[in-house]
Amino acid sequence: MSAIVTSLAISTETLFYRHPQPLLLVDGVSRRVLEANEAALALYGWTDDAFSRLRLDDLWHPGESLPDFDALVATDDECVAYHDGADAARRCVQLTIRSLEPPPRSRWLVALQDVTRRVEAEESARRSERLYKAIVENAFDGVALLGPDLTNRTVGSRAAAALGFRTLELAGRDRRDLIHPADRNRFKEVVVLLDGRPGERESITYRMRDAQGRWHWLEGTLTNMVADPDIAAFVLNYHDITDRVRATEAAKDLNAQLERRMLHLQALRRIDMAITNAVDVALALDIFLEQVQADLKVDAAGVLLYDAHTQTLQPTAARGFDGDLDREARVPLGAALAGYAALEQRTVYLQDLQRDPRWGSVVGAEWQSSYAAYWAVPMLAKGQLQGVIELYATHTFVPDAEWFEFLETFADQGAIAVESVLLFRSLERSNIELQLAYDKTIEGWAYALDLKDEETAGHSQRVTQMTVRLARRLGVEGKELTHIQRGALLHDIGKMGIPDSVLLKRGPLDVEERALIEQHPVYAFDLLSPIDFLRPAIDIPYCHHEQWDGSGYPRGLAGEEIPLPARIFAIVDVYDALTSERPYRSAWSRERTLEFVREHAGSQFDPEIVEAFMAMVRAES
Secondary structure (H helix, E strand, O other): OHHHHHHHHHHHHHHHHHOOOOEEEEEOOOOEEEEEOHHHHHHHOOOHHHHHOOEHHHHEOOOOOOOOHHHHHHHOOEEEEEEEOOOOOEEEEEEEEEEEEOOOOOEEEEEEEEOHHHHHHHHHHHHHHHHHHHHHHHOOOEEEEEOOOOEEEEEOHHHHHHOOOOHHHHOOOEHHHHEOHHHHHHHHHHHHHHOOOOOOEEEEEEEEEOOOOOEEEEEEEEEEEOOOOOOOEEEEEEEEOHHHHHHHHHHHHHHHHHHHHHHHHHHHHHHHHHHHHOOOHHHHHHHHHHHHHHHHOOOEEEEEEEEOOOOEEEEEEEEOOOOOEOOOOOEEOOOHHHHHHHHHOOOEEEOOHHHOOOOOOOEOHHHOOOOOEEEEEEEEEOOEEEEEEEEEEOOOOOOOHHHHHHHHHHHHHHHHHHHHHHHHHHHHHHHHHHHHHHHHHHHHHHHHHHHHOHHHOOHHHHHHHHHHHHHHHOOOOOHHHHHHHHHHHOOOHHHHHOOHHHHOOOOOOOHHHHHHHOOHHHHHHHHHOOOOOOHHHOHHHHHOOOOOOOOOOOOOOOHHHOOHHHHHHHHHHHHHHHOOOEOOEOOOOHHHHHHHHHHOEOOOEOHHHHHHHHHHHHHHO
16 A cells, blocks of 8 residues: 555655646745746756745746735736746746645645746737738828728828818728719729629729718728638728818919910900901901800801981991891891890890790891700990990800900900991092092092193093003002003193293204203102102103103103003104194004004113003003
8 A cells, every 4th residue: 555655745745746737836834935846947947956945936927916926826817027037038837726635734836837928929919910900090191991792990180180081980880981972983983893803903093972061082002801811801992082082172263264264365366367457347357256255155246337317327247147137137226135235335245045935136036946055245446335245055054253254355355346447448439539539539640631722622531531541551460550640640730840932842842942842751759759649640741752772851761761551641742642633743654653663662761661562552452
């Protein structure tokens, strides 16, 4: 029996010392370590002797609170504490105390387990969690975890507060409920695109509603972390770009406004060019309406001009209508929409023309059934009514202040265009009337000269008509032909400076009288050159007695030194004189006169003009 007990004791002792778990045998009264097995020696790094001098309390790291050992024994609870070993290294130990003998001897079996790595891992996880939470909670940009069903699992408090929410208000809420309806499909498309692609991310831009119902532009990425067991969510990172979007939109609006103003200025410039160059009011108004229609984005437009004598408006130009301009219409001031705008000198605006019993006046009412919005705008220049612009649009819209500003500018410009063209036409008529008056005066002078000398009656009219025909045959046209006509009528105007005693003398002239007669071209030059209107016609009165060979007067010009009008007229003058009756001789025949002209080609007359003259006379016979 004693052998068996001894054997069991040895076996128990061996089991204690060889047990893989660190074990201590401790006196429950003094808490002195009685025995330590090999695993405990290895855990702490002490020898048996060193352990035998320690109390259980000595294992605790300085500063660590000691547990209630009696309570641990009584409850079999576990205790985790930091212990020091022989190497002074701190290790985390989990211990359980069991009573082997009751008091008063009181022996404890202390089972130990090194849980340092586990605790460090747990602490690391807790630190990571705290760090992540701190980052999420304090991130300036938004961070949110979305479940596979897109409900909010976690939302950063700062990001939530930036949108006026508390974190708890967003938790568990379907993210799509906060997204702008126009952006929801895009958000869904990104989620579908990421489905089945763990770890992949896609960029996304969308609008999200804040607590006050305002929309914020957000930009960021959505990452698929659903397959990660530690996350199991879509990770949404975003930042608010509302200010940037608004700045961009403001810049776009400004650029659009600048572009509109540039187009507006170009339109006004084209109207200015039309005003400058157009002499026809219809053409000027057509260009004007083209720019109005394009710049103000209306479907049709027309202009009624004001007649101050009848105090009515008359349709004058239109663009964009299916029907023709109602040219027979006469709109009294105060009548119809256009007449009211003219009388009150204020813009008339109808959002729906079809609901008003009145109609526009530039085209018939039957052509206005497709139009909704209507404007009648008076055109005023220097406070004077010039007409009314009518604008038509097929859709109802309310223009902004800039549109009305452009409209008023166009109305002013249109009034200037009308005033300028009508003024030009008035000046043109006045100029024509003045030129007619000048020509009548010139004809009167020529007629007076013919009456003064009975021998040359009708001569000025005949030579003028023939000279014009010959000049036209030689290619002269336009204003040059007009100057030749006036010069031919005034060819003998210088004879007004010759005394009648010499000019009307019957019989031969003496040398002094001949010299005086030959001064009449000089008198003509002195008389006509101060008159700007007649200066271009001076060649014939001044040079028609010059001869091709230089033997003529008053300056002895030769060849092409003699102006072309004078060379033309010289032939006609001689031809008319020779074929006319004179008191001292009979009229020559046409053939005899033509022979004389041919004989003097190259001496008295320009040979080329002689040939043209001969051909003309034969063609007219």
